[in-house]
Amino acid sequence: MSDRLDVRKTYKLLINGAFPRSESGRSFEALTASGDFWANVAQGSRKDVRDAVVAARAAQAKWWKMSAFNRGQVLYRWAEMAEGRREELVEHVHAAEGGERSAAQAQVARAIDAIVWYAGWSDKIAHVFGGANAVSGPFFNFSLPTPTGVIGVVAPQESSLEGFVHCVGAALATGNAVVAIASTTRPTPAVVLSEMTATADFPGGVVNLVTGLLDELALPLADHHDVDGLDLSGAGELTVAMATAAAGSIKRVYRPSAGDEAASLRRLRSFIETATVWHTIGQ
Amino acid sequence: MTESRSTTSSLQYDPAPESTAVVRIAPAYGLFIDGAFTAPESHAQFPTLNPATGKPLATVAQASEADVDRAVASARRAFATWSTTSGAERAKYLFRIARLIQERAREFAVLETLDNGKPVRESRDADIPLAAAHFFYYAGWADKLEHAGFGAAPQPIGVAGQIIPWNFPLLMAAWKLAPALATGNTCVLKPAETTPLTALLLADVLQQAELPAGVVNIVTGDGAVGAALVAHPDVDKIAFTGSTAVGRQIQSTVAPTQKRLTLELGGKGANIVFDDAPIDQVIEGIVDGIFFNQGQVCCAGSRLLVQESIIDDVLARLEQRVNQLRVGDPLDKNTDVGAINSAEQLARITELTAWGEREGAYRLPTTCTLPTEGFWFAPTVFANVDQSHRIAREEIFGPVLSVLTFRTPQEAVDKANNTTYGLACGVWSEKGSRTLWMAQRLRAGVIWANTYNRFDPASPFGGVRESGFGREGGRHGLEAYLNV
Numbered sequence: 001m002s003d004r005l006d007v008r009k010t011y012k013l014l015i016n017g018a019f020p021r022s023e024s025g026r027s028f029e030a031l032t033a034s035g036d037f038w039a040n041v042a043q044g045s046r047k048d049v050r051d052a053v054v055a056a057r058a059a060q061a062k063w064w065k066m067s068a069f070n071r072g073q074v075l076y077r078w079a080e081m082a083e084g085r086r087e088e089l090v091e092h093v094h095a096a097e098g099g100e101r102s103a104a105q106a107q108v109a110r111a112i113d114a115i116v117w118y119a120g121w122s123d124k125i126a127h128v129f130g131g132a133n134a135v136s137g138p139f140f141n142f143s144l145p146t147p148t149g150v151i152g153v154v155a156p157q158e159s160s161l162e163g164f165v166h167c168v169g170a171a172l173a174t175g176n177a178v179v180a181i182a183s184t185t186r187p188t189p190a191v192v193l194s195e196m197t198a199t200a201d202f203p204g205g206v207v208n209l210v211t212g213l214l215d216e217l218a219l220p221l222a223d224h225h226d227v228d229g230l231d232l233s234g235a236g237e238l239t240v241a242m243a244t245a246a247a248g249s250i251k252r253v254y255r256p257s258a259g260d261e262a263a264s265l266r267r268l269r270s271f272i273e274t275a276t277v278w279h280t281i282g283q
Numbered sequence: 284m285t286e287s288r289s290t291t292s293s294l295q296y297d298p299a300p301e302s303t304a305v306v307r308i309a310p311a312y313g314l315f316i317d318g319a320f321t322a323p324e325s326h327a328q329f330p331t332l333n334p335a336t337g338k339p340l341a342t343v344a345q346a347s348e349a350d351v352d353r354a355v356a357s358a359r360r361a362f363a364t365w366s367t368t369s370g371a372e373r374a375k376y377l378f379r380i381a382r383l384i385q386e387r388a389r390e391f392a393v394l395e396t397l398d399n400g401k402p403v404r405e406s407r408d409a410d411i412p413l414a415a416a417h418f419f420y421y422a423g424w425a426d427k428l429e430h431a432g433f434g435a436a437p438q439p440i441g442v443a444g445q446i447i448p449w450n451f452p453l454l455m456a457a458w459k460l461a462p463a464l465a466t467g468n469t470c471v472l473k474p475a476e477t478t479p480l481t482a483l484l485l486a487d488v489l490q491q492a493e494l495p496a497g498v499v500n501i502v503t504g505d506g507a508v509g510a511a512l513v514a515h516p517d518v519d520k521i522a523f524t525g526s527t528a529v530g531r532q533i534q535s536t537v538a539p540t541q542k543r544l545t546l547e548l549g550g551k552g553a554n555i556v557f558d559d560a561p562i563d564q565v566i567e568g569i570v571d572g573i574f575f576n577q578g579q580v581c582c583a584g585s586r587l588l589v590q591e592s593i594i595d596d597v598l599a600r601l602e603q604r605v606n607q608l609r610v611g612d613p614l615d616k617n618t619d620v621g622a623i624n625s626a627e628q629l630a631r632i633t634e635l636t637a638w639g640e641r642e643g644a645y646r647l648p649t650t651c652t653l654p655t656e657g658f659w660f661a662p663t664v665f666a667n668v669d670q671s672h673r674i675a676r677e678e679i680f681g682p683v684l685s686v687l688t689f690r691t692p693q694e695a696v697d698k699a700n701n702t703t704y705g706l707a708c709g710v711w712s713e714k715g716s717r718t719l720w721m722a723q724r725l726r727a728g729v730i731w732a733n734t735y736n737r738f739d740p741a742s743p744f745g746g747v748r749e750s751g752f753g754r755e756g757g758r759h760g761l762e763a764y765l766n767v
Binding site for chain 1: 416432433434527530531532534535538539546548703715718719722727728729730731732733734737739741742743744745747748749750751752754757758759762767
């Protein structure tokens, strides 16, 4: 037995590749599933959301400029980083969600495998969602799936890691940048996983994570005119308010529904814009 | 040289009007619900005008909330059988509809021109054949949906409420109905207030095709009818084409519900001309881009971005070409530019154009003379337009072109993307690598390279950003009507 005092960690936001405390200086207590103190977590503000959107807008251009193959490699490296810190993730998921430790282990495994799945998608999106169109007349016509842009994600409140991965992974695989709001009561698994984007070669700002109270963060995100799409998976009672606010700038809105994502690819389709190019054919 | 120029400028065509004998317009119309027309006298009636004369063509029914309710109920009843009818059988109905439109193409073209004001050359060569082609295209999908990339057995959504604009009345009806029917949905279609007649003629076609009662219902009237449809609790899907302002309201209205939504909204398309582009084709492309359908096109190339080195040449040629456009009787087969659809739209065009002069843009001189009756606006070109001018920012939806300049490709991209819209852009250059470089960076759903305003049922159409979401046409167009 060591009597060494452990070094505790401060859980901070991820904005533009840096780890600031909230500009508001606030933090809140994240509890374990059994109600014990787990950590002080940064309580993000409206200003933090806005800073994250600015960062995401700039980073999205860099992310999309990379080759699809490269984006896939970066996503895969994220999975590699996560694999190396599996036990830490399990500890956080187990603390946040309770239940059997084996359930937390299984969720972490599924979450990492999901990142790998999305990594492989990156350079297949154009095959599956694009194509050539047989138009009448002397034109070569093709449709390219392009990213919607900046996606605001409200990560699921219950599934603290796997749910987060599906929201963020789908948006990233299709070339978008993300401003995610972690589960309010179970934030640390997403915080830990997001930290690993820094060592996975994501350009800073492609993934931004804000922790805090959804009541404070939801509308600033949904109202922001430089956010192009919203994934409302974890928005709960705020879903309608956020979807209504989204109409202000005609945002694309994803709402979860029952069904097998792998079969319908609904998430992957949600934040793609089909750009169709007509080019004349002639001598 | 002098001689030939004077010949060109004085060249006149004799009138060549298309006969209206093929069209039978009833004095008054009812609604098309559950496979039959209701009695006209059972509804409040309002006139639909010929924009070229300002005179009424007929009166049409103003549907009440109760009428919308009956139309939705009829669609709901029909959904049970239509959604379980085999894809192959649904396909054959759609093929029939396509053929019937082709057979009655002249009738549709003349009626469209009478009710909308567009030149018969356009309704005859674009609107009607494209509408028929759209039904023909989606007919072929109906029994192949499991191969469309949306899973093994994609299901229809249910009852679709479809609200369409007045600029391409029959074509927009086809864009909405064909994919919805192919995928097994039933429809309540709401044509635009000022252009209901070809949709009502389409009802006649649907009857001739023996489409089962209730699969398509058509309710006419003003914006209140559309609002009732959007708010109806038994409608599962709303598809809307129209202004961004109304699209915003609709998105907000359906936000608290589970309704599915696709929006095809406004635009402020940039038509970008590089100095290496073939200049004669460019001038024709600019004219097609902004004066097709009197500029009343959501994807119109209403902002012309010209590389600075060729601006003087482009403006000189454009001024000459625009003054050669024949503006007048839409039924005349030689007419290039027809009437503005309504007094209301004419007022909006007039107001925004006045702002162009007020804010200091230079209005090119025109020799155009306009008819004295009806709603008319001369093809107009503004040079020296700044990005901050209203005529560079707001959708005019009329025959008004705003000309700006750029020096580098990056500047062209920045200026083109400096809008909240994102529907369509044009790029004119002989350099393929640069065109594709531009296409990667332009935020728009459609990019035309060395052409403009091309449409095809196989080609997905739709916008990004505040031009809306969802695609119409092509395989992508199926998604809007599948529960996937």
